[in-house]
Amino acid sequence: MxxxxxxxxxxxxxSHKVNLLSTQSAFRQMGWPAPSSADILKYTGMSIDRSFPKMAPANAKPADFQKLFPIFVDKYKKLKNNNIxxxxxxxxxxxxxxxxxxxxxxxxxxxxxxxxxxxxxxxxxxxxxxxxxxxxxxxxxxxxxxxxxxxxxxxxxxxxxxxxxxxxxxxxxxxxxxxxxxxxxxxxxxxxxxxxxxxxxxxxxxxxxxxxx
Missing domain, CATH: 3.40.50.1000 (HAD superfamily/HAD-like)
Known part of the structure; x- marks a missing residue:
């Protein structure tokens, strides 16, 4: 090769810790149950526009994800330096x-x-x-x-x-x-x-x- x-x-x-903390915190800010560590690992490797809907409540709407994605990115940026x-x-x-x-x-x-x-x-x-x-x-x-x-x-x-x-x-x-x-x-x-x-x-x-x- x-x-x-x-x-x-x-x-x-x-990077599991920063992904875990950022994802769970973002979901909680939306008022949703935080995904488990196992679920976050399961979907690691997918882009968040595909993985987050799989972990969100069934009644989540497209507009909800447009709010969720920037919340996650902001939390990731704040947490990453000490967690990667x-x-x-x-x-x-x-x-x-x-x-x-x-x-x-x-x-x-x-x-x-x-x-x-x-x-x-x-x-x-x-x-x-x-x-x-x-x-x-x-x-x-x-x-x-x-x-x-x-x-x-x-x-x-x-x-x-x-x-x-x-x-x-x-x-x-x-x-x-x-x-x-x-x-x-x-x-x-x-x-x-x-x-x-x-x-x-x-x-x-x-x-x-x-x-x-």
């Missing part, structure tokens, strides 16, 4: 891949601007050639738009390209885009669920990202 496309949340960054961190060894792994001449990219269901700001805080922005966020594509994961944009923009060979993520949505996107796939088991979805999508690799430890052939 020459081209590595990464998901962000719970793949590179341990790279998974152990990830900075060195990205540095090593870059030094080996690998091309590193991001496709995320989060906002492009938020991810770039997080990367600057964590000191890893310099490793990535392109970041594709939720606002950069028409259809989010598991649709292939994000991966296809990376392949098109950078003239990549799909057979030398791999999508790496912690959720089935990442793996389905990669398969739909015709690239290789790797599921990481330290994130949102359990190994058994990732395995059901039949990725090319299942990776149990971050350091094993260096062993992808």
């Amino acid at each position: 020459e081209n590595y496309i990464f998901d962000v949340d719970l793949t590179l960054i341990d 961190k790279l998974f152990d060894g990830m900075a060195d792994i990205l540095k090593t891949l870059s030094e080996r001449g690998k091309n590193l990219f991001i496709v995320t269901s989060n906002s492009h601007a938020i991810v770039l700001d997080n990367f600057k805080i964590l000191g890893i922005a310099q490793y990535f050639k392109e970041i594709v966020g939720s606002e950069d594509v028409e259809h989010s994961k598991p649709y292939p738009d994000g991966d296809l944009k990376i392949v098109h923009d950078n003239h990549l060979d799909p057979d030398q390209t791999i999508m790496i993520g912690d959720a089935t949505y990442d793996l389905k996107m990669g398969k739909n885009a015709g690239v290789h796939t790797a599921g990481v088991t330290w994130g949102a979805h359990p190994k058994s669920l990732l395995a059901s999508v039949h990725p090319d690799y299942l990776i149990d430890h971050p350091k094993d990202l260096l062993n992808i052939k």
Whole structure:
């Protein structure tokens, strides 16, 4: 593999705490029951315009979500600095891949601007050639738009390209885009669920990202 496309949340960054606190606080501000940690993990990897309706009350209206989304974003921005961190060894792994001449990219269901700001805080922005966020594509994961944009923009060979993520949505996107796939088991979805999508690799430890052939 020459081209590595990464998901962000719970793949590179341990962001469950900020996602949990921001989501629950935003729902409470709307007067709704706060989603459980398990439900938030279940839908991690989806964009919030798709995941929040799945966790909201059945009588929620489109106008309610137009209020909810900016509340969530505001709370996320206020909470993130003290509640995000790279998974152990990830900075060195990205540095090593870059030094080996690998091309590193991001496709995320989060906002492009938020991810770039997080990367600057964590000191890893310099490793990535392109970041594709939720606002950069028409259809989010598991649709292939994000991966296809990376392949098109950078003239990549799909057979030398791999999508790496912690959720089935990442793996389905990669398969739909015709690239290789790797599921990481330290994130949102359990190994058994990732395995059901039949990725090319299942990776149990971050350091094993260096062993992808």
